[in-house]
């Protein structure tokens with residue numbers, strides 16, 4: 001073990017951050033046996049909604065005409081517009097370049113058909129292994145929605161056989177739209193009523209137990225609007241307090257709250273239509289204070305919420321802050337937030353998740369995140385050296401393993 005000096009510090013930190021195998025705690029990926037729910041390949045990458053939104057910054061094309069095209073045609077238009085007619089400087093655009101480069105492509109070719117052919121020539125059976133190896137991924141947590149008929153059927157018929165894919169049960173439909181969706185629960189065999197009487201609450205709890213067991217979920221999760229508040233007189237607040245939190249306590253699993261998304265502010269953009277808003281931190285304070293036996297994983301979408309979120313985490317040890325979500329996943333904001341968290345919480349947080357929807361997203365999200373986190377950490381260790389505190393390579397390795405996986409598993413309370 002070399003002595004860590006100001007001269008070799010950056011090299012050691014960068015090496016450890018590049019080598020650490022990541023537990024990616026929030027993705028939208030599925031195991032290969034889930035068939036066409038698993039998205040991969042250059043056309044999926046290019047037509048991802050981040051890039052669709054950016055395409056319409058330049059294009060005057062009619063929205064509907066674009067969405068009526070095949071995926072391949074959409075990908076060609078996006079490549080032409082965002083990569084050939086303008087330099088691809090945005091984070092999502094640059095992400096495609098990083099991904100192609102890490103896959104071994106020659107970027108100077110600048111020909112989508114060539115990229116497509118080269119990627120398609122990689123044998124499908126080891127594609128997941130290959131992407132996980134390039135991105136340095138140990139395991140990923142999925143987003144599993146029992147209200148999605150296709151996904152529900154896959155869990156009932158096949159289940160997940162790949163231990164690298166962990167489940168997280170997504171409760172958006174249950175919590176955000178109960179009054180419109182409760183009949184689906186009846187169709188699934190859970191006898192609920194629109195009115196939240198005792199029988200209905202018991203059945204919702206039975207539904208949660210059933211699906212946690214079926215998927216072996218490591219946490220429950222919900223994405224929430226900026227006006228999320230609890231307690232309040234709403235279906236969401238009552239189901240949360242009377243069903244979700246008791247079941248989390250009973251089975252000792254965390255609830256992940258992803259707060260601040262405003263759905264479909266421009267419906268013509270389809271999947272690219274969502275935006276964000278600043279949320280009220282008092283909902284999190286109430287939950288952490290009122291339910292000390294519950295564990296909350298929290299990420300917020302608005303940059304304006306980040307400081308009060310870290311301050312709240314200083315007050316409640318049952319609150320684990322995670323990730324730089326969606327519109328925050330820009331280098332300048334990731335750097336700012338990671339600094340803020342280190343300065344307020346030490347190493348007791350989860351700096352990033354990928355939110356990968358397409359398998360290859362894992363590559364660029366983690367290449368970019370590792371670089372920023374390594375740079376920020378290096379500066380923090382440098383401050384320690386300057387104060388006369390010596391750090392060893394083993395200690396640096398320990399800290400980095402905590403940030404990229406162990407903090408999550410310790411918080412979840414089990415190692416599966």
Ligand SMILES: [Zn+2]
Nearest residue numbers: 026027028355
């Ligand atoms: Zn997500």
